[in-house]
Amino acid sequence: MQLGADHVVVRVPATSANLGPGFDALGLALSLYDELEVRLVASDDVVVDVHGEGAGQVPTGEDHLVVRALRHTLDLLGAPQTGLRLTCANAIPHGRGLGSSAAAVVSGVVAARALLADPRVLDSRAVLAVATEFEGHPDNAAPAILGGATAAWSDDDGPRAVGLEVDPSIVATVVVPDSRLATSRARAVLPAAVPHADAAFNAGRSALLVEALARRPELLLDATEDRLHQDYRAASMAASSELLRALRAEGFAATISGAGPTVLVLTPDDAVAALDATLAGLIDGVAGWRALRPGVDLHGARARRVAPSS
Secondary structure (H helix, E strand, O other): OOEOOOEEEEEEEEEEEOOOOOOOOEEEEEEEEEEEEEEEEOOOOEEEEEEEOOOOOOOOOOOOHHHHHHHHHHHHOOOOOOEEEEEEEEOOOOOOOOOHHHHHHHHHHHHHHHHEOOHHHOOHHHHHHHHHHHHOOOOOHHHHHHOOEEEEEEEOOEEEEEEEOOOOOEEEEEEEEOOOOOHHHHHHOOOOOOOHHHHHHHHHHHHHHHHHHHOOHHHHHHHOOOOOOHHHHHHHHHHHHHHHHHHHHOOOEEEEOOOOOOEEEEEEHHHHHHHHHHHHHHHOOOOOEEEEOOOEOOOOOEEEEOOOOO
16 A cells, blocks of 8 residues: 655544443544644654643653554555654543543544545544554544544444434533543443343433434433443542532533543533533632533544645
8 A cells, every 4th residue: 555645634523432321332522622743754763742731741752642553554554654753732631531542543543544645445434443443442433533423333343333413502511620530440440240220221311312412402411311330430530420410410411521530511502501600609719620612523533635845
C-alpha cells in the first residue's frame, strides 16, 4: 500500500459511553476535540509535542498512543513507515470518562488512513475494528468515528456500530472533577455476574433510551436509570456519585460518563436554566469541579490533507 500524503490534520471528538443503562454499548460524541497535526519526515525520529490536556504527562515518542495506533494501522495495510512529527492540541480531559484514550487511538487510525494513496481501503467499519483492538470494546470508539449517538456491538465478524437519532433539543452538560479514575480500576470493582432482574431492567431502559434520545426527551430521566455498573463503582468516585444522586433527585437525567468520574447530564433545552440553577447550588464554590456544555458532535473524526507549501 502506497502513501499519498505526508502532512495531515485530524480532529476527533470527546465521547461519553454507557449513557446510564447502555453499558459497553451506547455512546455519544461531544463537541470537545483533540486536534493533531501529523507530518512524515525523512528520518527515523519521532517527536511528539503535546499542548493542553496531558501535556507533560503522556509519552512524547514511539510510546505515544496516537503514534502506536498510526504505526499499527500502517503495518496492517503494508504501508511504509517513516519518521513522524506529531503536534497535539488536546481539549479532552484525561482519565475523566470522556473517551480520551479512544480519541487518541481513533486519531492515529484516521491519520494513517488520510496518509494513504487510497484512503477508501479503510472504511469506518475497518477503523472501528482497529480502534477496538486497542480499546477492548467499541462503545467510545464508535461515536468518536461516526459522531452523534451510537449503539455498538460485536459479532463473529468483529465490532459493529450504528448511528442513533438524537433530538436536536437535547443539551449535553458534563460536570468534570479534578480527580481522575483509571478505566481499569473502575472495571475491577464490577462483579463477574449480576442478578437476572438487573440485567432485564437495563435491557428495558436501554431500549427506552433509544426512543428518549430520538423523539421523547421527557423520558430521559427514566431512560437513563442503571443497575449494572454505577452503584458498584460508587465507592471509587464518591463525590461524583453524590452529585449524580442529587441531580437525579431534582429530576435531571444524570449518569456517570463512561468509567467516570465525570457526570453527564442530558436535558431538553427548556430545562437548561433549571439545571444551571441546581448546579450553582451543588458545585459553585466547591473546589475541583467545572461544568462544560460542549454540544453534541454530529460528524465524528475528520481528517484532511495539507497541501505542500509552494
